[in-house]
Amino acid sequence: MTTHFYTASSVDGFIATTDHSLDWLLSQDIDEDGPMAYPGFIARVGALAMGASTFEWVMRHEKGRWDYAQPTWVFTHREMSAPEHGDVRFTQDDVRRVHAEMLAAADGKDIWIVGGGDLAGQFADAGLLDEVWLQYAPVTLGAGAPLLPRRLDLELIEVARNRSFLCGRYRVVGAPAP
Ligand SMILES: NC(=O)c1ccc[n+]([C@@H]2O[C@H](COP(=O)([O-])OP(=O)(O)OC[C@H]3O[C@@H](n4cnc5c(N)ncnc54)[C@H](OP(=O)(O)O)[C@@H]3O)[C@@H](O)[C@H]2O)c1
Known part of the structure; x- marks a missing residue:
């Protein structure tokens, strides 16, 4: 059972704009049957964790419906x-x-830390985060919700292109020695 932080990011390391918009992400082209796409990932997940802002975004976006x-x-x-x-x-x-x-x-089954980045960091601080999966959208945002505001060493274990996205899967090695 692996604990993953699976998320999309801007190239400059933000997962939402400062006002929690994901319009920059949802407008991108992705093949849902392609490499490292969501349907294949979620099929292996048995439990989720998320922070309050992410929960509020899901509730707004889905108009109160809960699909998980x-x-x-x-x-x-x-x-x-x-x-x-x-x-x-x-x-x-x-x-x-x-x-x-x-x-x-x-x-x-596996565990998915949905976000935000600091919550994923809290699991990493406790030594409980195994993998980070990143889909880089071809945009920069300049500011916003941070991807993973920690100092961590990662090992790149898989890389793929899915249409607009550069995708990387990393193993969390841990915090570097001081
Ligand atoms: N690009 C993507 O694929 C992707 C993926 C996931 C999320 N997102 C977006 O990224 C943004 C993330 O927002 P965010 O950075 O504010 O992070 P967040 O984790 O969604 O929300 C942060 C809030 O969660 C609560 N929280 C976090 N840790 C806690 C703890 N240990 N105990 C109790 N409460 C805790 C706090 O809320 P309170 O103290 O106010 O209750 C905190 O202000 C959202 O807009 C989300 O929709 C994007």
């Missing part, structure tokens, strides 16, 4: 409303305890 079949942990300090359907669990617990719950719920 997997149990999802949403990290927040606020009172938030769960979607009518789906298994959404709000938490502000330690990432280690949440990760253990996710492993138990995932039933042998």
Whole structure:
């Protein structure tokens, strides 16, 4: 069971604009059956974690509908409303305890840290992030939500082009020695 941070990024390392727009991403060309595309990835995922902004984006974008079949942990300090359907669990617990719950719920499948970047970093800080999958869209944003605001060493284990996207899969080696 592998814990992945799978995300798209601008070439300059942002996963959303400063006002949490993904228009720059959703307008890009991708082959859903092509290399490192989402359908093949999500089929192997048994549990998800995301931060409050990402959850709010999904709820806005899907107009309140929740399409994930997997149990999802949403990290927040606020009172938030769960979607009518789906298994959404709000938490502000330690990432280690949440990760253990996710492993138990995932039933042998992988874990997806959806984002944002700092939440993925919190799992990396605890030594719980195994892989980072990046789809680089051919844009720069100049500013926005950071991809992974940590100092980490990564090993490149797969590279592909999917239409507009440069895709890389990395193993997390860990924080460099001080
Ligand atoms: N390009 C892509 O493929 C992609 C993928 C994923 C996300 N995104 C986008 O990227 C943006 C990410 O936004 P973001 O950088 O603000 O990150 P985020 O992780 O989505 O949200 C950050 C918020 O999550 C809560 N949070 C994080 N860690 C927590 C913890 N340990 N305990 C309790 N609450 C915690 C806090 O919310 P509160 O304290 O306010 O409750 C924090 O302000 C969103 O717009 C999202 O839609 C893009």
